[in-house]
Amino acid sequence: MKRFIRLAGMPLLGLLLFTGVASPGLAEESFSSEQVNLMASACANCHGTDGRLVGSVPTLAGRPAAVLEARLLAFKHNETTDATIMDRIAKGFTDEELTALAGHFAAIDPVDDDAPGSEQEPQQ
Amino acid sequence: MTQHSSRPGLNRRQLIKGLGAASLLPLVGGITPFAIGGQHAGQVVVIGGGFGGATAAKYLKRTNPAIEVILVEPAEAFYTCPFSNLHLGGLRSMHDIAHGYDELQDRYGVRVIHAMAEDIDAATRTVRLSTGSELEYDRLVLSPGIDIRWNALEGYDEKAAEKAPHAWKAGPQTELLRSQLEAMEDGGTFVMVAPANPFRCPPGPYERASLVANYLAQYKPKSKVLILDAKDNFSKQGLFMEGWERLYGDRIEWVGLSGDGRVTRVDADRLEVETEFGTVHQADVLNVIPPQKAGWIAERAGVTDDSGWVPVKPDTFESQQAEHIYVIGDASVAAPMPKSGFCANAQAKVVAAAIAASLESRPAPEAYWTNTCYSLVGPKYGISVAGVYRVRDGVIAEVEGSGGVSPANAPETTRALEAEYAVGWYNAICQDTWGTPV
Numbered sequence: 001m002k003r004f005i006r007l008a009g010m011p012l013l014g015l016l017l018f019t020g021v022a023s024p025g026l027a028e029e030s031f032s033s034e035q036v037n038l039m040a041s042a043c044a045n046c047h048g049t050d051g052r053l054v055g056s057v058p059t060l061a062g063r064p065a066a067v068l069e070a071r072l073l074a075f076k077h078n079e080t081t082d083a084t085i086m087d088r089i090a091k092g093f094t095d096e097e098l099t100a101l102a103g104h105f106a107a108i109d110p111v112d113d114d115a116p117g118s119e120q121e122p123q124q
Numbered sequence: 125m126t127q128h129s130s131r132p133g134l135n136r137r138q139l140i141k142g143l144g145a146a147s148l149l150p151l152v153g154g155i156t157p158f159a160i161g162g163q164h165a166g167q168v169v170v171i172g173g174g175f176g177g178a179t180a181a182k183y184l185k186r187t188n189p190a191i192e193v194i195l196v197e198p199a200e201a202f203y204t205c206p207f208s209n210l211h212l213g214g215l216r217s218m219h220d221i222a223h224g225y226d227e228l229q230d231r232y233g234v235r236v237i238h239a240m241a242e243d244i245d246a247a248t249r250t251v252r253l254s255t256g257s258e259l260e261y262d263r264l265v266l267s268p269g270i271d272i273r274w275n276a277l278e279g280y281d282e283k284a285a286e287k288a289p290h291a292w293k294a295g296p297q298t299e300l301l302r303s304q305l306e307a308m309e310d311g312g313t314f315v316m317v318a319p320a321n322p323f324r325c326p327p328g329p330y331e332r333a334s335l336v337a338n339y340l341a342q343y344k345p346k347s348k349v350l351i352l353d354a355k356d357n358f359s360k361q362g363l364f365m366e367g368w369e370r371l372y373g374d375r376i377e378w379v380g381l382s383g384d385g386r387v388t389r390v391d392a393d394r395l396e397v398e399t400e401f402g403t404v405h406q407a408d409v410l411n412v413i414p415p416q417k418a419g420w421i422a423e424r425a426g427v428t429d430d431s432g433w434v435p436v437k438p439d440t441f442e443s444q445q446a447e448h449i450y451v452i453g454d455a456s457v458a459a460p461m462p463k464s465g466f467c468a469n470a471q472a473k474v475v476a477a478a479i480a481a482s483l484e485s486r487p488a489p490e491a492y493w494t495n496t497c498y499s500l501v502g503p504k505y506g507i508s509v510a511g512v513y514r515v516r517d518g519v520i521a522e523v524e525g526s527g528g529v530s531p532a533n534a535p536e537t538t539r540a541l542e543a544e545y546a547v548g549w550y551n552a553i554c555q556d557t558w559g560t561p562v
Contacts, residue, residue, distance in 0.1 A: 034477065035489045041183065041473040042494045044556040045466055046549050053555055055562060056548035084530070084542055085508050089494060092512020092526030 031100050039097060040104045051105045052112050062110035068102035165190040166262040166483040169251055171241045171421055173197030175204075176267030176453030176468030178228060178557045183476035185232040191480065194235045194259060195228060196251065202558070203294035205325060206465050207550050212291070212302050213335030214343075215503060221294060227559025244425040246446040263479045266427070266434075267453045267468060268419025269293070270324050273432065276415040277317075277390055284392035288410035292324060304409045305336065310344040312408030317387045317397060318353040322433070323416050324454045324463045326359035327509070331499040332411070334364065337372045338502050350407075351378045352399065354386040359462070360499060360507055360529050367501030367539070387412075418455035425449055433457045438520045439491050440478040441471055450475045460522050461513055467495050469557055491515055495527075498546035506542030 031039075043051055043060060051060030060068065074080045076090035076098060090098060165188050170181045173195055181195045201222040210216040228234040240254035244264070251259045272290060274281045280288070291301040305314065314336050318329040333349050340347040357380075358364075368376045379385035389398040395407045417432030427434045427443040434451040435444040441456060443449045452475055453468030461467045470493040478488035493513040498506050511527035513520050530542060551562040 032489065034481075037187075038473060038477045038489050039492050042470055042492055045469055045494070045553045046496055046545075048552045048562075049556045049559075053548075053552050053562065055551055056544045057552060084538065084545065085496060085510050088510040088526060088528050089496065089512060090526075092494065092514075092523040 030096060036100050036104050039093075040101055043101070043105070050108050050112070052108070052110055059110060060105040061108040063106060065102045065106035068105055069099050072098040072102060164192050165480075167192040167194070167260065168263045168265060168479060169259050169261040170195045170265040170267065171197075171251065172267035172269060172419070172453070173199070173202050173225060173236070174267060174269055174453065174468065175465035175553070175557050176269075176472045177265065178202070178223075178225070179469045179472035180265045180267060180450075180452065180476050181228055181234045182232055182557070182559075183473050184479060185228075185234060187476050187480040188483075189233065191483065192235075193233075194237060195225070196237050196239060196241050196253065196259070197225070198238060198240050198254075200224060200238055203298065204465065204550075204554065205292070205294045205328065206553075208291070208294035208298045209328065209332045209335045210500070211294075211298055212305065212332060213339045214302075214306075215335065218299060223554055223558035223560045225558065231559065241421050242424075244421065244449075246426060246449060249448065262448070262483065264425075264449045265472075265475060265479070266419075266422055266425060266449060266451045266455065267472070268421045268455050270416040270418065270454045270463075271420050273415040273417050277412070278388060279390040279392065280412055280414050284390060285412070287392040288390060288395065288407075288412045290412055290414055292328075292413050292416070301409070301411055305339065308344065308347065308408050311346040312344070313348045313350055313406070314340070314409045314411065315350045315352065315395075315397065315405055315407035317390070317410075317412040317414075318351055318355070318358070319413050319415050320354040320386075322459070322463060323413070326462050326464075327364075327497060327499045329353075329413055330358060330360070330364045331501070333376055333378075334368065334372075334499070334501045337368070337375045341372060341375060347375075347408075349376045350405065351376065352385045352387050352397065352405065353378060353380050356380040356382050360509055362532055363507040363529055364499070364501060366532060367505055367507065371502045371505060416454075418451075422451060422455050427451055431457070438515045438518065440482075440488050441475050442478070450479065458520060461493060461495060461511070461520060462497070464495055464497050466497055466553060467493065469553060470494055493520075496549065498542060498549050500543060500546055501539075502543075504543045505536075505539045506544070506546040507539070508542055508545070 046057050047053055047060045072090050075083050075086040168184055168191055170177045181193050184191050184193050201224055204221045207221045211218055225236045229236050241251050242254050243252040249261050289297045289301040291297040316333055333351050337349050384399045384401045384403055386400045387397045388400050390412055395410045396404055398404050418428050418434050422428050422434050427445050427449055429435050434456045436451055436456050441450050441452050443451055452471040454463040474491045481488045495511040498508045500506055507530045509529045512523045514523055554560045555562055
């Protein structure tokens, strides 16, 4: 059932991107920014604060929302062959939460200028 | 005199720091001046600068820069327990696992005081420091980690730990155990005494045994590792045992509770231990991981229960016994979340959000926690456990269908990838907690 809903949602996402409307706006309507920030902060333990760290664990900040969303949903629904741990973690979130997370990280500037306050922007 | 009343002085110092940065970046203006006009959003004291405390301080400031945040931590450099086993195995220097507080102070405007918190008065909301001064708080975060239950295991006291190190708080104990291992003659036996649950870092003893075996295999090939365990099952057991067999053959011997593995007496002078049914084992290097409890200051705050740990309200981690005191990390009772640095960091973020909300008399956002814990069975052989947790029916529960351990009998490439990710994990969580550059 969930799978059907998700697949059914994909063309909609494509349409939104095509028409220039950011998909995360739609997803985040049901979550406060405070809620999404808290949820997203859990990702920082492996991906660095704001998902900006570059290393063996992929960077999240600034990647297209559709790419992140597709990846997260594929992890959750066992549709990848290269998962090591994200398949186990993604299953702890609803599809809507994963979409909101994708939108959150897509909106973050991947360049951290390392100045006080620079990290506050994406939080607002 | 309280340091609370000297807050304007603090603000001037912060302002000076802030101005230096402000000249480079106009956006910074909002951080400190907010507090100057008396509009500060409350004062939060955080005790303990480990994974829990440092993260709480940082995320409080990220959530609301107008909150005054004071971090109390005696050490200027924090040595992480995660990856301290790599030092024992000769794979990392102590320098590589040391982290400081520059980012918290310079970037986030946290006031860091290097002192011991000696007493807490929950009624007057004050913390007394080893310097003699007092701090007032609107909210208090305790992240004191663990203390050893000295003498809970017969013969194991602070003096014994100088001969048979626990090395369960990273630092001088880690270096002592490493030097003993280096001095051990080939053909010797490294004996580890492993505790019953609950204790800090459930897979830690077994990762340690692995990396000690890795060192011995290379430099002292006639030597053995013997684990005497007070329990019959341990974290990632199947994966560890599979890895031990693949990498180390029979070099590591594990004796569980039902095989008479529970040690009841330690003789540190003779490097001997005796088990429940009277078997005496002779060690060449003896590592005793003893029973533990919440860090001492939690007792002073009156938030521990008979177990020695701290019961908390699941959705906010506020103490069940004292209002406005939030307790995170190893000291808290958070099962099914393990006592891990990752969980301490995750709990800190929930607490930061809960405190920021409570200072504005708003309800806290819904809590989410994750845990991701890698263990190295060898330098290129990693395994992991993950979990996602939420509050369900008033208790913390793992989300059904999520989490679990790495697959059994996975190919070498998977283990090698997880070993790489283990290093990425360490870099990320340290960057997230202390801002340590990678």
